Amino acid sequence: MMRKYARVSATIADLLRKRSLQFPRLLSSSPILDHPSSSSSASSSMSSSSTHPVSLGTINEKVLKCEYAVRGEIVTLAQRLQEELLAKPGSHPFDEILYCNIGNPQSLGQQPITFFREVLALCDHPAILDRSETQGLFSTDAIKRAWEILDQIPGRATGAYSHSQGIKGLRDTIAAGIEARDGYPADPNDIFLTDGASPAVHIMMQLLLRSEGDGILCPIPQYPLYSASIALNGGTLVPYYLDESAGWGLEISELKKQLEAAKSKGINVRALVVINPGNPTGQVLAEDNQRQIVEFCKQEGLVLLADEVYQENIYVPDKKFHSFKKISRSMGYGNEDITLISFQSVSKGYYGECGKRGGYMEVTGFSPEIREQIxxxxxxNLCSNISGQILASLVMSPPKVGDESFESYSAEKDGILSSLARRAKVLEDALNNLEGVECNKTEGAMYLFPRIYLPVKAVKAAEAANTSPDTFYCRRLLNATGIVVVPGSGFGQVPGTWHFRCTILPQEDKVPDIVSRLTEFHKQFMEEFRD
Amino acid sequence: MMRKYARVSATIADLLRKRSLQFPRLLSSSPILDHPSSSSSASSSMSSSSTHPVSLGTINEKVLKCEYAVRGEIVTLAQRLQEELLAKPGSHPFDEILYCNIGNPQSLGQQPITFFREVLALCDHPAILDRSETQGLFSTDAIKRAWEILDQIPGRATGAYSHSQGIKGLRDTIAAGIEARDGYPADPNDIFLTDGASPAVHIMMQLLLRSEGDGILCPIPQYPLYSASIALNGGTLVPYYLDESAGWGLEISELKKQLEAAKSKGINVRALVVINPGNPTGQVLAEDNQRQIVEFCKQEGLVLLADEVYQENIYVPDKKFHSFKKISRSMGYGNEDITLISFQSVSKGYYGECGKRGGYMEVTGFSPEIREQIxxxxxxNLCSNISGQILASLVMSPPKVGDESFESYSAEKDGILSSLARRAKVLEDALNNLEGVECNKTEGAMYLFPRIYLPVKAVKAAEAANTSPDTFYCRRLLNATGIVVVPGSGFGQVPGTWHFRCTILPQEDKVPDIVSRLTEFHKQFMEEFRD
Incomplete structure (x- = not known):
């Protein structure tokens, strides 16, 4: 199914030119994120007079420009429908809202890893560590680990601000985990623990972006945290397009072309964002491709911002996760050769602990004085939350063979990952069975990003409704089925193409129902708008 | 001791004029925060050539400008000394570093409130809620509260991202707590839960500041979060001076004068920051004074940013905490009359749970479209951490009379607060006994902010060492005693006056030793530099 469109996507660049898309617009801070409805509502409210000292006309324009579709208008509609369902059961043609808009596994029923939660609970209330009842309630290695962690915290004070980079002992554990993963040394002083990966990304954008003249190369489609953070920090998003026809592959020639084009417009490109495994694409980069990317950054003097939060989420036997640090070290490049930031989070992987807001960045290749600024x-902000810090150390150092929890931990982990792989496949097949839909393989991460070929009549209906065609489709899908997905325009897409992002996270017993609701809706939609 | 200098401070404004302090400098983004040593080191490193793609000359200037003395150079020195002590015991004339630089109670031995930690542990590992051993380990009301909280979380998923404002049920609890505190209604939809109060302050600064032409009225001395956040967001700090001779009182005439002066320079003043109880001053505003402030904001169309994180920390019988919301509502002002943000945190109060990073802002008086932007x-950033959210709900709704935990909870709370009051008094008296030191009463919050009259010789020695006189004093204090305090220049002070901030947080058994070390050091210092 993918192959038949290959000839089109091979010439994305030509396509762009033909559509006479103006480059300056592409370079503007959120160029490919079309939200006609929200922007028009903004300008209309601006005219409403108010006695308030603050109005849309007087707030920071960067805030106005920022968009974050993952929690955008479709989700707001979903929340309203949920309230209506609660207030009046039966008021909609579905019983529940299925949030497939966001990588939030536990909201859809995924259970936390027991060992991790045992350790967190014990660190939250260390007073019970010495009590005999605790032996019966918690596993031995969780108790042991809690003691080890408490001993790493000055005064065992889990309620104190830590070092601003995070507790040193936990950073030691994380560095050891990175070393074990990569086979190359990691320095605990390079680790900055953060409340999830998002604040880490903001810190880097804040550091690098001086004005609109500074650009960041971002994949299109991208995770909208990047466009939002670039907009909030007043920089310019320089898009590079992933090749949908080649399984969302990243082509160095495209990077080069976009970098040159940006330079010729006077944009000072500071960094390259790579999301691997890909969000929303699900693509996992090949090792050789990663080497080319490292070489490109080195040659061009770009900071490499490597979003590696899905490093544990790989579902195909022929792909493996390699960190960009490992790749660059394997090429013989050290701190003096390449500036590389790797982002990791406790929210993804098999753990999916989104609510804990844990994460870190490993910062390498900056001079000491820049490190000081970071x-x-x-x-x-003083420090990130201690439970999140502890959890970040746990995911980088889970139970090992011989530990009491190892078997149950492994069973939980494998159960989640193999189920995710099955769900990805079922949903991918279901999407590819729909008329006018093609969906690449989810090799990794947590998402499907199908392309939808919408009938002209649907595109016109969207125009009449003052919304983008993909938003129009997603809104109709939600109203008909309760399934919440995010329009492709929130992530960026080749103009004139339409997609949506759907997570693979609903529990397996719900998947058949989702497939049938989606299939039925899509058929009716295509019937209604058939040209 | 305070009274004898009253005649001087009454004319701070004249003093400023006499010192021919130029106003534009006062308006620059971190005007009164002098860090000669750090800025000179910055410029020297800027010249060091490097192969790195990022240098001090090419990063965001706003980051360079930002200063945060609470974790600044003195703390960096303290961390080094601590490592040296560890590596080589006896290498310094003290056995331990006493961190009096930061309001971080549990790092100095304050114990967490048991009930709060019980609930957090149970919510982290709900699997044990049904186990019989749990009854023996946890109090009945903690188990009950954990169930109530879990039932407020969709799917009982404490590991899921919540609503971006925080879990609705917890916001209901917080709103009820605010109502009980103030006697006026609070709306859960006005609550934004955040990872401590700092991110909430950043969000407001980000919203209000468009350029250097936008100003925020901040008290001097201030908590450097404000100067740092204003610098990072590219605005201008418009200082208003608290009157040290009147117990750090806030004079409306000073607000008016500084507002007019800023306006005449073309600065668009957007908001007024008030910290009550005061950080670093320890002053608690009188009710009448608060009414004047509300009236001033209403008249001038200013957003009132009320830092109320020390609302539980009041140590004198003649002062009481009144929220600005309560004050404004009692004046008959509602949402249409005044735009008011109240910041609260789980890090302060009697709980002191800094490491949990919980907090909220109550946002009132914005139009719906601005609320949407917030x-x-x-x-x-998706949401704040769930443990912090839960804790924020607990501090606004602690155990009540009749609950199993009520007695132990009250004993813990009263023990901490009465001990803090005693420590404040002992340290205040000790400081006032020193030659050339005068220290106002700590009515609330967690700090002393004594003024030190340094001999001319000491000021010259500081100049020769390329540092400010107060930094010079604090550095000497640290090297001699291991006591870490923050130079007044980090908070701002009337030029030519010198202060330091010292917390009242060391445990009571350590206070006598601190007093004697401080006293001895100060005597020797004054001897050494006597004119």
Missing amino acids: YKVASV | YKVASV
Whole structure:
């Protein structure tokens, strides 16, 4: 199914030119994120007079420009429908809202890893560690690990602000975990623990972006955290297009072309964002491709911002996760050769602990004085939350063979990952069975990003409704089925193409129902708008 | 001791004029925060050539400008000394570093409130809620509360991202707590839960500051989060001076004068920051003074940013905490009359749970479209950590009379607060006994902010060492005693006056030793530099 469109996508660049898309617009801070409805509502409210001292006309324009579709208008509609269902059961043609808009596994019933939660609970209330009842309630290695962690915290004070980079002992554990993963040394002083990966991304954008003249190369489609953070920090998003026809592959020639084009417009490109495994594409980069990317950053003097939060989420036997740090070290490149930031989070993987807001960035290749600046910015918020810090150390150092929890831990982990792989396949097949839909393989991460070929009549109906065609489709899908997905325009897409992002996270017993509701809706939609 | 200098401070404004302090400098983004040593080191490293793609000359200037003294150079020195002590015991004339630089109670031995930690542990590992051993380990009301909280979380998923403002049920609890505190209604939809109060302050600064032409009225001395956040967001700090001779009182005439002066320079003043109880001053505003402030904001169309994180920390019988919301509502002002943000945190009070990073802002008086913008910015980071959210609900709704935990909870709470009051008094008296030191009463919060009259010789020695006189004093204090305090220049002070901030947080058994070390050091210092 994918192959038949290959000839089109091979010439995305030509396509763009033919559509006479103006480059400056592409370079503007959120160029490919079309939200006609929200922007028009903004301008209309701006005219409403108010006695309030603050109005849309007087707030920071960067805030206005920022968009974050993952929690955008479709989700707001979903929340309203949920309230209506609660207030009046039967008021909609579905019983529940299925949030497939966001990588939030536990909201859809995924259970936390027991060992991790045992350790967190014990660190939250260390007073019970010495009690005999605790032996019966918690596993031995969880108790042991809690003691080890408490001993790493000055005064065993889990309620104290830590070092602004995070507790040193936990950073030691994380560095050891990175070393074990990569086979190359990691320095605990390079680790900055953060409340999830998002604040880490903001810190880097804040550091690098001085004005609209500074650009960040971002994949299109991208995770909208990047476009939002670039907009909030007043920089310019320089898009590079992933090749949908080649399984969302990243072509170095495209990077080069977009970098040159940006330079010729006077944009100072500072960094390259790579999301691997890909969000929303689900693509996992090949090792050789990663080497080319490292070489490109080195040659061009770009900071490499590597979003590696899905490093544990790989579902195909022929792909493996390699960190960009490992790749660059294997090429003989050290701190002096390449500036590389790797982002990791406790929210993804098999753990999916989104609510804990844990994560870290490993910062390598900056001079000491820039490191000091990063530390200073981190210190303004004092530190990230300690439970999140502890959890970040746990995911980088889970139970090992011989530990009491190892078997149950492994069973939980494998159960989640193999189920995710099955769900990805079922949903991918279901989507590919729909008329006018083609969906690439989810090799990794947590998403499907199908392309939908919408009938002209649907595109016109969207225009009449003052919304983008993909938003129009997603809104109709939600109203008919309760399934919440995110329009492709929130992530960016080749103009004139339409997609949506759907997670693979609903529990397996719900998947058949989702497939049938989606299939039925799509058929009716295509019937209604058939040209 | 305070009274004898009253005649001087009454004319701070004249003093400023006499010192021919130029106003534009006062308006620059971190005007009164002098860090000669750090800025000179910055410029020297800027010249060091490097192969790195990022240098001090090419990063965001706003990051360079930002200063955060609470974790600044003195703390960096302290960390080094601590490592040296560990590596080589006896290498310094003290056995331990006493961190009096930061309001971090549990790092100095304060114990967490048992009930709060019980609930957090149970919510982290709900699997044990049904086990019989749990009854023996946890109090009945903690188990009951954990169930109530879990039932407020969709799917009982404490590991899921919540609504971007925080879990609705917890916001209901917080709103009820605010109502009980103030006697006026609070709306759960006005609550934004955040990872401590700092991110909430950043969101407001990000919203209000468009350029250097936008100003925020901040008290001097201030908590450096404000100067740092204003610098990072590219605005201008418009200082208003608290009157040290009147117990750090806030004079409306000073607000008016500084507002007019800022306006005449073309600065668009957007908001007024008030910290009550005061950080670093320890002053608690009188009710009448608060009414004047509300009236001033209403008249001038200013957003009132009320830092109320020390609302539980009041140590004198003649002062009481009144929220600005209560004050404004008692004046008959509602949402249409005044735009008011109240910041609260789980890090302070008697709980002191800094490491949990919980907090909220109550946002009132914005139009719906501005609220939407605030929601959007909050949503880019998805949500704050759930443990912090739960804890924020607990501090606003602690055990009540009749609950199993009520007695032990009350004993813990009263024990901490009465001990803090005693420590404040002992340290205040000790400081006032020192030659050339005068220290106002700590009515609330967690700090002393004594003024030190340094001999001319000491000021010259500081100049020769390329540092500010107060930093010079604090550095000497640290090297001699292991006591870490923050130079007044980090908070701002009337030029030519010198202070330091010292917390009242060391445990009571350590206070006598601190007093004697401090006293001895100060005597020797004054001897050494006597003119």
